[in-house]
Amino acid sequence: MRFARAIAVALLVANPAFAAEIPPADRRSGYDFMKPDSRAMQDEDTANPGMLWVLDGEGLWKRKAGTANKACADCHDEARASMMGVAARYPAFDKAAGRPIDLEQRINSCRTNQQQATPLPFESRELLALTAFVARQSQGARIETGADPQLTPFIERGRELYMQRQGQLNLGCTNCHDDNWDKKLAGSAITQGHPTGYPLYRLEWQSLGSLQRRLRACITGIRAQPYDYGAPELVELELYLMSRARGMAMEAPAVRP
Amino acid sequence: MASALINVPAKAKRGDIIEIKTLMSHIMETGYRHMASGELVPRDIITSFTCRFNGSEIFRTDLFPAIAANPFITFFTTATESGKFEFEWIGDRGFSETASASITVE
Amino acid sequence: MQQPPNSSRRQFLGLAGGAAVLGIIPIVTVRPAEATPAMLASAIQTVTGGAAVRTGKVKLEIPPLVENGNTVPMTVSVNHPMAPEDHVRSIHVFNEKNPQANIANFHLGPHNGRAQVSTRIRLADSQKIVAIAKLSDGTFWSASVDVVVTLAACTEDVI
Numbered sequence: 001m002r003f004a005r006a007i008a009v010a011l012l013v014a015n016p017a018f019a020a021e022i023p024p025a026d027r028r029s030g031y032d033f034m035k036p037d038s039r040a041m042q043d044e045d046t047a048n049p050g051m052l053w054v055l056d057g058e059g060l061w062k063r064k065a066g067t068a069n070k071a072c073a074d075c076h077d078e079a080r081a082s083m084m085g086v087a088a089r090y091p092a093f094d095k096a097a098g099r100p101i102d103l104e105q106r107i108n109s110c111r112t113n114q115q116q117a118t119p120l121p122f123e124s125r126e127l128l129a130l131t132a133f134v135a136r137q138s139q140g141a142r143i144e145t146g147a148d149p150q151l152t153p154f155i156e157r158g159r160e161l162y163m164q165r166q167g168q169l170n171l172g173c174t175n176c177h178d179d180n181w182d183k184k185l186a187g188s189a190i191t192q193g194h195p196t197g198y199p200l201y202r203l204e205w206q207s208l209g210s211l212q213r214r215l216r217a218c219i220t221g222i223r224a225q226p227y228d229y230g231a232p233e234l235v236e237l238e239l240y241l242m243s244r245a246r247g248m249a250m251e252a253p254a255v256r257p
Numbered sequence: 258m259a260s261a262l263i264n265v266p267a268k269a270k271r272g273d274i275i276e277i278k279t280l281m282s283h284i285m286e287t288g289y290r291h292m293a294s295g296e297l298v299p300r301d302i303i304t305s306f307t308c309r310f311n312g313s314e315i316f317r318t319d320l321f322p323a324i325a326a327n328p329f330i331t332f333f334t335t336a337t338e339s340g341k342f343e344f345e346w347i348g349d350r351g352f353s354e355t356a357s358a359s360i361t362v363e
Numbered sequence: 364m365q366q367p368p369n370s371s372r373r374q375f376l377g378l379a380g381g382a383a384v385l386g387i388i389p390i391v392t393v394r395p396a397e398a399t400p401a402m403l404a405s406a407i408q409t410v411t412g413g414a415a416v417r418t419g420k421v422k423l424e425i426p427p428l429v430e431n432g433n434t435v436p437m438t439v440s441v442n443h444p445m446a447p448e449d450h451v452r453s454i455h456v457f458n459e460k461n462p463q464a465n466i467a468n469f470h471l472g473p474h475n476g477r478a479q480v481s482t483r484i485r486l487a488d489s490q491k492i493v494a495i496a497k498l499s500d501g502t503f504w505s506a507s508v509d510v511v512v513t514l515a516a517c518t519e520d521v522i
Contacts, residue, residue, distance in 0.1 A: 037426050037436045044278075046264035049327040052282040055260045187428075187513035203431035206284075206326035257430040274476035287485070289462050316475065318482075319468040323461050325434040325483040332469070335476035 022178060022192055027248060029196045030256055033182070033189040038203070042255040050132060050201035050253025053125075053208045057133025060126060066117025072130070075114060083137035088250050089144040091239040093151050100154050100239050103131050104210060105230065122229035128208050132199050135252035143196065143250060146243025158240025161233055167224025173237075188257065194245040195238065197254020208253060211238050263344065265358040269336035277308070277316075278331040281346050281354065287322035303348035306330055311340040320348075336362045403457055403493070406464035410455045410495060411503050421454075421506035423494045432486045432512040440479035441496045441504070445471070451478035452497045460490035486512045 031039060045051050061072045061079055076082040091100040094109070101109065107130050108119035120127035146155050162173045176185070177193035184190065198211040205213075212234045216226035227233045264278035281303065288300025300322060308316040316332045328346075344356045407416070424438040441451045450473045456466040469480045478496070486492075493507040 035426060035430050038430045041434075041436070044264075046262045046278050046280055047329060049280060049282075049329070051262055052260050052280065052327060055262065056282075203434040206433050287462075310474075313474075315472065317470040318480075319465075319470075321463060321465040321467060323458060323463065323466040323485050325485050329481070329483050331481040332471075333475050333477040333479055335474055337474075 021244075022181070024247065027194065027245070028192055029194055029248060029251065030191040031197070031251060031254065033191045034255075034257065038255060038257060041201075042197075042251070048201065048253065048255060050199070050208050050255060053129045053132040053199070053201075054136045054253060056125070056129035057131070057136075060130050061133060066111065066115035068114065068116040070115050072110070079133065079137050083134045085138055085141045085144075087135035087138040087252065088141040089147070091145065091151075091235055091242065093148050099232065100151055100235055102212075102235050102238050103134060104212070105235070107131060107134070123210060123213055128199055128210065131210065132208060132253045135199060135250070138250040139252065141250050143242055143245050143248050146239065146246060151239065151243075154236050155240055155243050158236035158238070158243075161237050162240050167219070167222040169222040171222045173218070193241065194248055195241050196245055196248050197251045197256065199252060200254040200256050203255070203257045211241070261344070261346075261354065261356040263342075263356055263358050265342055265360055267359075268361045268363065271336060271338075271362055273336045274333050275336055275360075276331055276333050277342065278329070279306070279308075279344060279356075280327060280329045281306075282327050283346070283348065283352070285320075285322065285324060285326040285328065289322065301349045301352075303328055303346050303352060305345075305347045307345045307347075308332070308334075309343045309345075310334065311338070336360065338362050400459060403459050403464045406457050407455075407493065407495060410468075410497070414501070414503055416495060416503040416505045418505055420504040421494050421496050423456075423492060423506045423508045425492060425508050425510050427509075428511045428513075429486065432488075432514070434483045435486050435510070435512075436481065437484050437492070438479065438481040439469075439494045440477070443478060443496070443498060443504075445473050445476055445478060447473045448499070450475075450499050452499050454478065454480060455495045455497070456484075457493045457495070458484075458486065458490055459492075460488045461486065466492070486510060488512055 031042065040047065042048055064071045072079070087103055090106065091102040092106070093099070094101040094106070104122065104127055107127065111117045111119055120130070165172045173193065176190050181190050181192045195211045198214070199208050201208050202214070212229055215234055215237055216229075219226040260282050262280040266275050269275050283303050284301060285303065286298055286301040288298070288302075290298045292298060302322055302324070303320050306318040306320060306328070307314060315334055318330055320328060339360060339362045342358045342360065346352070346354045420442050422440045422442065425435060429435045437456070439454055439456060441454065443451050445451065451471050453471060454469045456468075457464050458466055466484050467482060471478055489509075489511045491507050491509050493505060495503055495505045497503055
């Protein structure tokens with residue numbers, strides 16, 4: 001089986017001590033690995049199914065919620081201005097939590113503390129719509145995540161999680177995404193794993209989904225037990241991945257196979 | 258929260274053949290999937306998409322479960338006069354959504 | 364490698380319950396019944412009423428190797444005038460191996476100017492796609508394409 005052979009090669013060749021980080025000049029977005037038909041889906045706003053969630057998010061931004069009866073717009077005004085560049089520097093350090101939080105958690109923290117509303121469940125339509133809408137305001141912006149020195153220990157933790165072998169297939173993220181990108185895994189292109197387009201519309205899901213959903217799917221794929229949504233490990237992984245992609249342009253909501 | 262994205266040129270010259278692109282949010286549940294318990298997940302799809310211009314039907318699609326989720330449908334029409342396009346999506350479980358877009362034809 | 368402290372991984376079985384809390388249906392991947400070539404022929408017959416179908420005029424554009432079978436871009440066009448007295452009435456698209464033979468029917472008229480439609484379809488397996496155009500003079504024209512569909516590399520579990 002081709003699959004087994006590809007993995008065997010990865011196990012022989014890859015070793016965290018030698019895992020080569022991709023040189024900045026060689027970094028490529030997942031967009032580059034797609035075929036022209038899939039790219040065409042992302043290129044046009046009215047052809048991009050992810051934009052349906054952005055449209056919903058635009059409505060939710062103005063909707064009053066919680067016992068405080070406030071809308072996001074009441075504090076943040078026009079998202080185009082206030083949210084520009086925000087998603088490009090998430091996950092960010094949260095003083096109250098004393099650790100990094102991702103965009104979904106920030107939205108929920110605003111809901112809880114400012115709107116006095118119940119937090120939105122992970123992967124719910126509403127949370128995805130708001131996240132997509134906010135992330136969209138950073139389109140084209142260069143990723144800046146991780147610049148804050150308070151994040152350094154957490155980025156390092158995320159890097160360890162990215163490098164560690166796990167699961168029945170005993171693979172680390174690095175084995176595919178640092179050492180074997182541009183090769184194929186059972187017909188699908190192995191990308192470099194840069195989260196420049198999240199939340200994104202994945203053809204496999206036929207829905208928009210978050211980076212955490214994608215990470216959990218990958219971890220399941222190597223036959224390891226995935227972390228829960230919102231787990232610190234997932235946020236640390238997100239943080240490491242975004243800081244690894246620093247300087248690349250945001251393209252949310254992207255389309256991916 | 259159903260929403261639609263429509264792409265219709267705002268202006269066109271008389272006689273131009275223009276492309277109209279539509280995207281509607283819908284799960285298009287095929288009716289062939291099963292729950293972990295073995296139960297069949299019932300079909301829930303858009304079955305028909307119609308476009309009318311100034312009241313007359315100019316395009317219609319019958320959709321089946323083989324159409325992907327969040328149906329994307331594009332077609333062409335000749336710009337003859339200014340007016341309004343009306344789009345209608347009808348489906349299972351009483352699904353019914355409309356959208357409209359205007360065009361100025363010179 | 365040691366299990367890191369404060370790990371928050373839960374029992375695998377707990378996932379299904381967790382997914383239910385989120386309101387997501389845990390779907391298992393079960394291979395449903397396939398259409399057969401006979402079903403395809405019968406579906407075509409329903410449209411043509413047994414009339415002769417000629418090859419030509421119709422162009423079916425689908426990537427020969429799809430990126431993901433869940434969402435496959437498809438454009439079908441008919442090289443034929445769209446005049447009031449001579450035009451394409453409808454285009455019918457069929458498949459060979461999905462549980463059902465029909466994919467979509469597109470109803471057109473002279474007003475369209477060009478008989479060309481794009482959409483995105485689902486393909487359960489590598490198979491043949493057939494498009495049949497019905498002209499205003501009652502004749503039928505067709506084209507077919509063979510498409511290769513591979514499963515996604517890693518089978519995903521429930522959310």
